[in-house]
Amino acid sequence: MKIKTRYNLTFTLLSSTIILFFAVTIYFLAAKNREKEYFSILKSEAIIKGNLYADEAITSSHIQDIYRQQENKNNLINVAIYDVNRHLLYQDQPITIPQDSIQSVWNSLQKNKNFKNKNKNKNKNKNKTKYSIGFPFQYDDKEYFIIASGQDIYGHQEMYQLRITLVIIALSAIILLYVLGHFLSKRLVRPIIEMSEEINKITAAHLDLRLKPLKHKDELNQLGEKFNLMLDRLENSFGAQKEFVAHISHELRTPLAAMITDLELAMDYNRTDKEYRDTIKRSLDDAKKIVTLSNNLLDLAKANYEPQEIGYMPVRVDEILLEAYQEIQTSHNKYSIQIEFETENSDDHLITVMGNPYLLKVACKNLIENACKFSENHKCIIKISDTPKMVKVAFMDTGMGISDEELDHIFTTFYRGKNQTHYSGYGIGLPLTKKILHQHNGKIKVETKLGSGSTFTLSIPHLSNI
Numbered sequence: 001m002k003i004k005t006r007y008n009l010t011f012t013l014l015s016s017t018i019i020l021f022f023a024v025t026i027y028f029l030a031a032k033n034r035e036k037e038y039f040s041i042l043k044s045e046a047i048i049k050g051n052l053y054a055d056e057a058i059t060s061s062h063i064q065d066i067y068r069q070q071e072n073k074n075n076l077i078n079v080a081i082y083d084v085n086r087h088l089l090y091q092d093q094p095i096t097i098p099q100d101s102i103q104s105v106w107n108s109l110q111k112n113k114n115f116k117n118k119n120k121n122k123n124k125n126k127n128k129t130k131y132s133i134g135f136p137f138q139y140d141d142k143e144y145f146i147i148a149s150g151q152d153i154y155g156h157q158e159m160y161q162l163r164i165t166l167v168i169i170a171l172s173a174i175i176l177l178y179v180l181g182h183f184l185s186k187r188l189v190r191p192i193i194e195m196s197e198e199i200n201k202i203t204a205a206h207l208d209l210r211l212k213p214l215k216h217k218d219e220l221n222q223l224g225e226k227f228n229l230m231l232d233r234l235e236n237s238f239g240a241q242k243e244f245v246a247h248i249s250h251e252l253r254t255p256l257a258a259m260i261t262d263l264e265l266a267m268d269y270n271r272t273d274k275e276y277r278d279t280i281k282r283s284l285d286d287a288k289k290i291v292t293l294s295n296n297l298l299d300l301a302k303a304n305y306e307p308q309e310i311g312y313m314p315v316r317v318d319e320i321l322l323e324a325y326q327e328i329q330t331s332h333n334k335y336s337i338q339i340e341f342e343t344e345n346s347d348d349h350l351i352t353v354m355g356n357p358y359l360l361k362v363a364c365k366n367l368i369e370n371a372c373k374f375s376e377n378h379k380c381i382i383k384i385s386d387t388p389k390m391v392k393v394a395f396m397d398t399g400m401g402i403s404d405e406e407l408d409h410i411f412t413t414f415y416r417g418k419n420q421t422h423y424s425g426y427g428i429g430l431p432l433t434k435k436i437l438h439q440h441n442g443k444i445k446v447e448t449k450l451g452s453g454s455t456f457t458l459s460i461p462h463l464s465n466i
């Protein structure tokens with residue numbers, strides 16, 4: 001069912017229930033009031049006749065004449081007057097009260113002194129509801145009992161009219177509410193329909209399109225704003241991906257093109273052994289560059305995994321550093337790496353973190369390699385320390401340092417500083433390290449001074465804090 005229809009039906013159903021509740025309440029209150037009113041009409045008619053009879057100003061037959069001469073015979077109220085011994089003294093016409101209930105009348109009168117009765121006629125005709133009233137009456141020290149009964153024809157007609165009026169009003173109100181609800185719900189869902197039409201136009205090729213702001217600053221407008229923000233993020237990441245792919249293909253093409261040219265030239269002309277060896281060496285270097293780049297990319301992809309996809313285990317930071325140290329020393333024997341513990345006899349837990357050994361090693365290797373790469377002495381001093389919550393590893397060098405303006409960019413993918421001209425790299429190391437740290441709930445901090453060196457410090461929560 002469409003929202004529009006569901007909203008309209010709910011609205012109409014709720015309002016109809018309220019309308020019907022009020023209509024029924026009004027009707028029953030009016031019926032109760034009318035009943036009360038008719039009993040007081042019966043009583044005053046009975047008192048008038050009681051006074052006429054007891055006063056003896058006119059005879060009983062005159063009173064009966066007045067009764068018979070009334071125009072509306074349906075609306076007649078029959079009155080019967082009894083003495084204290086229940087002897088009938090006067091009646092407008094015989095059988096004022098149904099004979100079978102006369103005894104219950106006397107019983108009631110004896111108990112309560114007053115008597116009121118509503119008797120629905122058995123022939124199912126509601127017009128024939130008979131109301132009776134009985135009460136003791138005193139006139140000049142003489143005691144009487146008066147019983148009056150009649151059918152409330154006017155009252156019934158009034159109630160019938162009220163019923164019809166209420167039904168017509170209620171039905172018209174319900175129909176009106178349904179029609180109004182229809183237009184209202186249409187108005188309410190119109191912005192949603194418009195939004196969905198605009199969303200339909202947004203495709204990968206038109207990611208720059210945005211939802212228009214709505215007239216009313218309501219929840220729907222907020223949804224639109226949130227949707228636009230999501231599109232901003234998507235557009236950025238799409239753009240970044242495009243740029244990434246373009247960059248990678250460029251980085252791959254350069255060494256590949258150099259390799260191809262070198263190898264083609266070597267094939268076409270006769271060369272000396274030394275020249276062949278030089279060509280092979282250059283091609284090997286280019287091939288190594290490609291391998292490094294593809295490894296870096298693979299690591300970057302891994303660091304972008306969701307945390308639940310990465311295998312975590314307790315890892316000793318010093319062991320990771322030792323492995324990184326050994327691997328770097330194997331490939332760069334000129335690099336000098338020194339590992340120092342700031343705190344002696346540290347508890348195992350204080351240098352153990354919950355992490356992925358491979359990714360942590362990648363992060364450490366990047367920082368060690370950078371420290372050695374960007375300093376003349378190719379030296380990196382690593383200092384391990386702990387705080388109550390974190391294990392800290394500082395990678396220090398006395399190299400060229402980083403300028404303030406570059407510092408803001410070094411964690412951006414593919415960014416390479418001015419100082420990198422003579423050093424190989426792709427600008428992937430630091431952003432990758434930052435991502436890995438983020439995956440381990442850790443942080444990376446840089447302290448650097450141009451010309452004096454840099455210190456990159458990693459902080460990762462250790463096991464006593466997890």
Ligand code: ADP
Pocket residue numbers: 366370371374397399400401402410415416417418419420424425426427428429430431454
């Ligand atoms: P790459 O090392 O491949 O250039 P990185 O992402 O590791 O890429 O580093 C980005 C840039 O940050 C480097 O090009 C360099 O300019 C600067 N940088 C990183 N580490 C150091 C360091 N220890 N000393 C000086 N500059 C550094």
